[in-house]
Amino acid sequence: MTQTVFTFGGNALHTNARQRDKTVTGGKGANLAEMASIGLPVPPGFTITTEECVSYLQHGADFSDGLKAAVAEALQHIEATVGKGFGDASDPLLVSVRSGARVSMPGMMDTVLNLGLNDETVEGLANASGDARFAWDSYRRFIQMYSDVVLGLDHGLFEEALEIAKEDKGYYADTEMEREDWQALVSQYKGIVDDELGRPFPQDVTEQLWGAIRAVFDSWDSDRAKVYRRLNDIPSDWGTAVNVQAMVFGNMGDTSATGVAFTRDPATGEKAYYGEYLINAQGEDVVAGIRTPQYLTKAAREAANAKQPSMEEAMPDAYAQLAHVFELLEKHYKDMQDIEFTVQQGTLWMLQTRSGKRTAKAALKMAVDMVGEGLIDEETAIARVDPMALDQLLHPTLDPDAPRDILTSGLPASPGAASGKIVLDADTAEQWAQRGEKVILVRVETSPEDIHGMHAAQGILTARGGMTSHAAVVARGMGRPCVSGASAVSIDRKAKTLRIGNRELKEGDTLTLDGANGQVMAGEVPTIEPELAGDFGTLMEWADKHRRMRVRTNAETPEDCRMARQFGAEGIGLCRTEHMFFDAGRISAVRQMILAEDEKGRRAALEKLLPEQRKDFREIFEVMAGLPCTIRLLDPPLHEFLPHADAEFEELANATGYGVDHLKRRADELHEFNPMLGHRGCRLGITYPEIYEMQARAIFEAACEVAKDSGEAPVPEIMIPLVATKRELELLKALVDKVAVQVFGETGCTLEYLVGTMIELPRAALMAGEIAEEGAFFSFGTNDLTQTTLGVSRDDSARFLNVYVDRGIFARDPFVSLDVDGVGQLVELAAERGRATRPDIKLGICGEHGGDPASIAFCEGVGLDYVSASPYRVPIARLAAAQAALN
Numbered sequence: 001m002t003q004t005v006f007t008f009g010g011n012a013l014h015t016n017a018r019q020r021d022k023t024v025t026g027g028k029g030a031n032l033a034e035m036a037s038i039g040l041p042v043p044p045g046f047t048i049t050t051e052e053c054v055s056y057l058q059h060g061a062d063f064s065d066g067l068k069a070a071v072a073e074a075l076q077h078i079e080a081t082v083g084k085g086f087g088d089a090s091d092p093l094l095v096s097v098r099s100g101a102r103v104s105m106p107g108m109m110d111t112v113l114n115l116g117l118n119d120e121t122v123e124g125l126a127n128a129s130g131d132a133r134f135a136w137d138s139y140r141r142f143i144q145m146y147s148d149v150v151l152g153l154d155h156g157l158f159e160e161a162l163e164i165a166k167e168d169k170g171y172y173a174d175t176e177m178e179r180e181d182w183q184a185l186v187s188q189y190k191g192i193v194d195d196e197l198g199r200p201f202p203q204d205v206t207e208q209l210w211g212a213i214r215a216v217f218d219s220w221d222s223d224r225a226k227v228y229r230r231l232n233d234i235p236s237d238w239g240t241a242v243n244v245q246a247m248v249f250g251n252m253g254d255t256s257a258t259g260v261a262f263t264r265d266p267a268t269g270e271k272a273y274y275g276e277y278l279i280n281a282q283g284e285d286v287v288a289g290i291r292t293p294q295y296l297t298k299a300a301r302e303a304a305n306a307k308q309p310s311m312e313e314a315m316p317d318a319y320a321q322l323a324h325v326f327e328l329l330e331k332h333y334k335d336m337q338d339i340e341f342t343v344q345q346g347t348l349w350m351l352q353t354r355s356g357k358r359t360a361k362a363a364l365k366m367a368v369d370m371v372g373e374g375l376i377d378e379e380t381a382i383a384r385v386d387p388m389a390l391d392q393l394l395h396p397t398l399d400p401d402a403p404r405d406i407l408t409s410g411l412p413a414s415p416g417a418a419s420g421k422i423v424l425d426a427d428t429a430e431q432w433a434q435r436g437e438k439v440i441l442v443r444v445e446t447s448p449e450d451i452h453g454m455h456a457a458q459g460i461l462t463a464r465g466g467m468t469s470h471a472a473v474v475a476r477g478m479g480r481p482c483v484s485g486a487s488a489v490s491i492d493r494k495a496k497t498l499r500i501g502n503r504e505l506k507e508g509d510t511l512t513l514d515g516a517n518g519q520v521m522a523g524e525v526p527t528i529e530p531e532l533a534g535d536f537g538t539l540m541e542w543a544d545k546h547r548r549m550r551v552r553t554n555a556e557t558p559e560d561c562r563m564a565r566q567f568g569a570e571g572i573g574l575c576r577t578e579h580m581f582f583d584a585g586r587i588s589a590v591r592q593m594i595l596a597e598d599e600k601g602r603r604a605a606l607e608k609l610l611p612e613q614r615k616d617f618r619e620i621f622e623v624m625a626g627l628p629c630t631i632r633l634l635d636p637p638l639h640e641f642l643p644h645a646d647a648e649f650e651e652l653a654n655a656t657g658y659g660v661d662h663l664k665r666r667a668d669e670l671h672e673f674n675p676m677l678g679h680r681g682c683r684l685g686i687t688y689p690e691i692y693e694m695q696a697r698a699i700f701e702a703a704c705e706v707a708k709d710s711g712e713a714p715v716p717e718i719m720i721p722l723v724a725t726k727r728e729l730e731l732l733k734a735l736v737d738k739v740a741v742q743v744f745g746e747t748g749c750t751l752e753y754l755v756g757t758m759i760e761l762p763r764a765a766l767m768a769g770e771i772a773e774e775g776a777f778f779s780f781g782t783n784d785l786t787q788t789t790l791g792v793s794r795d796d797s798a799r800f801l802n803v804y805v806d807r808g809i810f811a812r813d814p815f816v817s818l819d820v821d822g823v824g825q826l827v828e829l830a831a832e833r834g835r836a837t838r839p840d841i842k843l844g845i846c847g848e849h850g851g852d853p854a855s856i857a858f859c860e861g862v863g864l865d866y867v868s869a870s871p872y873r874v875p876i877a878r879l880a881a882a883q884a885a886l887n
């Protein structure tokens with residue numbers, strides 16, 4: 001039988017491969033076992049595997065045979081190690097029950113602390129600890145948490161009772177509550193449970209334990225966990241492990257504390273311990289942002305000008321133990337660690353370690369620094385940085401010289417600049433963002449329920465919470481700028497207003513956040529371009545050294561081309577010429593061409609477009625000097641260019657001399673039921689050859705001009721879209737060749753050029769061997785190839801694909817990350833058949849997948865020559881291509 005429960009701590013020093021495997025025991029469970037095995041102080045405990053969770057969920061919330069017995073045995077291991085009995089009325093063992101998936105999902109799943117308390121054991125805890133106040137405080141915490149997480153009661157009911165109790169006594173802080181006060185509150189809490197559920201709070205500790213285990217498993221399928229999984233591409237069939245561990249108490253007076261820390265600064269990457277702690281508190285107090293924590297180190301406290309003593313100053317012995325553990329952890333894991341710890345009456349206990357989430361800036365700095373320190377090699381450094389995270393570095397930051405109307409400052413929780421309209425709740429953030437508004441989500445503190453709003457927002461501002469609060473952790477993970485703990489901000493949700501000092505703002509007013517220094521500003525502040533040298537440059541250099549595939553860009557304006565070159569693009573993989581047609585100065589000529597009754601009319605309009613297109617291509621060839629440029633001839637259905645509004649029809653009537661009625665009728669005639677499968681792509685070139693003729697002429701004339709002026713001849717790669725048959729390509733290649741001969745004759749200039757095709761249809765992939773007889777290159781248009789292979793409209797899929805991903809039908813949106821199993825087969829087969837006909841055929845990809853790291857890894861496997869991505873994705877693709885090559 002496979003082992004379903006693993007013990008750690010105490011004398012359970014030896015771990016086997018399954019226990020160290022995060023896919024089996026989850027990140028938290030695997031690392032607890034590993035820490036215990038290298039001799040770090042870990043409270044004893046056990047882990048129930050993720051496989052159990054999957055089986056439980058598959059079997060209608062039923063535990064597998066043998067689990068009860070395995071848990072009972074593992075519980076004895078904890079009891080024996082700490083010398084206390086679970087449910088023992090004289091000296092009870094209390095445990096924590098925590099989730100722990102393969103990857104961390106901060107705050108998305110459930111936790112219960114202080115489990116094992118009831119009306120009897122609370123007395124035992126009071127006697128054994130000699131601190132009755134602590135025992136009753138623990139009991140009320142337990143009832144509150146258990147009722148929320150396991151019994152499903154509104155935790156607001158308990159919060160409210162606590163607030164009233166404090167008010168009655170005239171207290172301000174929880175710490176003023178006396179033993180009798182907690183005891184009275186426990187009675188009230190139990191009353192609430194009875195009233196709400198019609199049954200008493202469970203007194204049987206075994207029932208408590210299984211209730212908590214159930215709740216953790218169930219929380220894998222909570223709404224917020226599902227949203228988080230979708231946003232982070234976490235498959236729904238992983239499940240979570242459950243970790244049950246002896247409680248250690250950070251709330252046993254002033255020699256006790258709890259905290260979270262990073263072995264390096266997760267925001268900047270600086271090699272300095274970084275963290276927060278709270279004296280006389282339990283872990284959830286820090287993470288939930290209920291009390292604002294104090295700094296770990298003296299240096300950080302001084303830098304922040306804070307008064308409350310740092311841990312280094314207030315608890316020097318425990319701090320020294322912690323610093324020693326930091327050193328051991330970095331040496332062992334060879335990476336920055338994010339840890340949770342508790343100090344119980346002067347003794348340090350480790351509750352968690354994991355590779356810490358970090359900003360892109362910090363990831364780069366740490367990777368480059370650690371190579372310098374000899375901790376890791378270049379290849380590891382390349383593997384360490386998440387290509388998608390680079391996106392955070394490539395975007396503009398606030399102009400340091402621009403005036404700032406600073407309202408207040410908070411903690412610089414996640415870097416980057418963001419401007420947008422104030423919204424005060426997550427649903428509004430999502431709604432406004434959907435209608436195209438940029439929003440800043442402002443909350444007292446965020447909770448996991450806000451995750452969709454945080455994702456929709458440009459940036460997040462919270463009034464409460466530290467650097468490790470939910471908002472901070474999630475924002476850093478998402479790359480959203482975030483300022484947290486801005487205590488001057490007070491929110492009136494009813495009035496939809498915000499007071500900051502003596503200024504009042506309302507929902508919809510514009511706010512700017514600087515996540516790098518925590519400033520909050522009124523209005524919009526101008527931005528400047530990002531810094532691409534430094535650690536970024538170093539890592540990119542290493543990546544370029546290790547990658548095989550070339551990286552091109554999808555771009556059609558000189559500005560985009562320039563930016564892509566700065567980001568390291570090695571050519572254009574797709575220039576979509578239709579975008580040029582929408583230009584205000586040309587759209588009228590484009591419409592005249594489309595609405596013309598015959599070829600003569602079309603040619604007259606195309607005549608007007610020719611010099612404009614020539615100018616476009618000339619600029620692009622100049623910017624991309626020396627690099628290959630793939631230019632695609634017109635692709636979309638023509639009616640996309642036609643007017644919709646009456647005023648536009650009138651304007652067009654004036655320009656063409658046709659009546660409005662005539663134009664509307666002509667537009668109706670062009671209407672298609674299924675335009676994506678209609679009169680588009682090379683079908684336009686076949687039916688209206690004069691359009692492609694004009695475009696080919698513009699390309700060749702521009703290339704000849706640039707060759708003459710600069711002495712460096714561009715090599716245009718002319719690409720025919722949506723080809724299904726060899727004959728289409730044959731006809732259109734002949735047309736392009738004919739134009740080339742004409743232009744070369746007229747200008748006296750001869751150039752090298754290629755004619756190739758996109759592979760966007762299953763038939764084209766299947767017939768690639770034949771098509772390669774005509775095409776010198778293939779570029780996989782995986783947007784259309786995905787659409788046509790799956791029979792799923794790329795424009796309509798958003799309505800249902802989320803559900804498909806949630807239900808595990810697709811691991812990821814196939815328009816974002818290539819469906820390797822299905823569409824991938826067509827790509828692979830076309831590459832093989834194309835090469836069989838033409839061994840030196842150039843192969844690339846220009847669908848959106850060309851900028852997606854997982855798809856790039858696939859392209860490496862197929863041996864494509866290049867990937868092409870939008871300009872901001874070029875560095876991502878460079879790094880992903882290096883990672884793929886090293887794999």
Ligand code: PEP
Pocket residue numbers: 574576635760780781782783784785846847848
């Ligand atoms: C494609 O289909 O993948 C492609 C790049 O072309 P477009 O997105 O312009 O249809």
Ligand code: MG
Pocket residue numbers: 721760781783784
């Ligand atoms: Mg396409």
